[in-house]
Amino acid sequence: MKVYVIGLGLIGGSLALDVKREFPEADIFGIDANAQHVEEATSLGIISKAAVIEDLIHADWVIVAVPVNYIAQLLPQILDNISEHTIVFDAGSTKAAICKAVENHPNRRNFIAMHPIAGTEFSGPSAAITGLFNGKTNIICEVEKTAFKLQEKALALFNAIGMRIRYMDPISHDTHIAYVSHLSHISSFMLGKTVIEKEKDERDIFDMAGSGFASTVRLAKSSPTTWASIFKENKTNVSQALQQYIANLQNFQQLLDNEDYNGMFDEMENTNRIKNILNGIS
């Protein structure tokens, strides 16, 4: 069994490790525009050797885990190079542009569009970990466009590595993920920026920061490459979510400036039900 992983970062690397655990006999090849990543992934034992796009004709599986804007660019070329029995799946955090890019490709049936909702704030091959996807949601888009036999094999793999499958159309996926994932990253990055700007000359101040700040700002450690690419691909939805977030913050500031403490209390109490909603998210 030959597996080609394109993009050897946190997600591609972690998928490679899980595939290797499930199929110890698999040969895992790596493709990455960054030669250092290929070298690092090889020395970490994530892949056994480097490959090129033209090798994909030999692939049983192709995993595409480059930044999302490159997935849409690269995917037609990948589908041009595979064999009839190759299964290609991506792991991009946006889905509409990717699905659109291959909608009329003759090998569309070899492709599964997916988004595993898993990750950490770290990046690169050294961030790859075994078991990252265990218990996590995997959203599959336009499943009906994938050949049934390939679907079956792919689902068996996704189940084996512990993912819970959800089906969704790509437009809905991109709308909702802007709120439950992409917006959090902006809120966290800008929180980090605001505090750093204020406290730039006062290093001691960070002694005052507790676990609450650490938790809220955690995502500000994330990769700018990954996230600039996601915001590019999901611009309209992210801008709308951000607009609503800013409006809510402005409203809260109005309550504060007007000394309307009951109003602030109500805002916070109404939001406390996030407790119940979060039950089940680890």
Next chain:
Amino acid sequence: MKVYVIGLGLIGGSLALDVKREFPEADIFGIDANAQHVEEATSLGIISKAAVIEDLIHADWVIVAVPVNYIAQLLPQILDNISEHTIVFDAGSTKAAICKAVENHPNRRNFIAMHPIAGTEFSGPSAAITGLFNGKTNIICEVEKTAFKLQEKALALFNAIGMRIRYMDPISHDTHIAYVSHLSHISSFMLGKTVIEKEKDERDIFDMAGSGFASTVRLAKSSPTTWASIFKENKTNVSQALQQYIANLQNFQQLLDNEDYNGMFDEMENTNRIKNILNGIS
């Protein structure tokens, strides 16, 4: 040794548990406007029995852990009721108004103004846990206004329960804490609100939320009573921090709407150094 805990929530309860661990012979009494909290704290073994303000004349220690706006109101009355050797300390998240409220009190020397930077998103007596303060920063304000012998005893207790001491004036405390703590709570509450508003009819959508969202929105589970009180006491500083946060978000939205992806990349890359800053915050 008699210890009186006023305010039997997460912080007061956790301090009581740590004091009991260090001084197993201590009698711990509880005072709380909420009779149910007194009953709960008694049945949980956090306090041995209920007390009233007039009992404070017998106190060796008085711990004040009610919502911050009540601390400033209550503290003069507490200092009216103590004996010469009583040590009173508070645990409020703001310090200027509290220090101001007792600046001319004849028993000012019996009081230590402090802010232990510790907590969880839970509240009430059942949220109290042993060891909450271990390794955490404790900010003491206007230490020079406390009698030296009482300081010495208090510091021995704070060290015994594992707190790292930092000294700061109350005005600086309130300015900086608005950024590194209070602002995170607003950013988190409003993130929760924005997502709940958008997704109110679509419960399945929260299946899409991952650990990143859970981390960023965690503080939105916090007590509205505690936090409305904090925002009230620190209104000017919090409003200023919030203003700067909103300005940074608006700037990011401008970059997004203008498709200035390099600009977004730079914003995120510059903020990545929060990684180094956070090292050491657990």
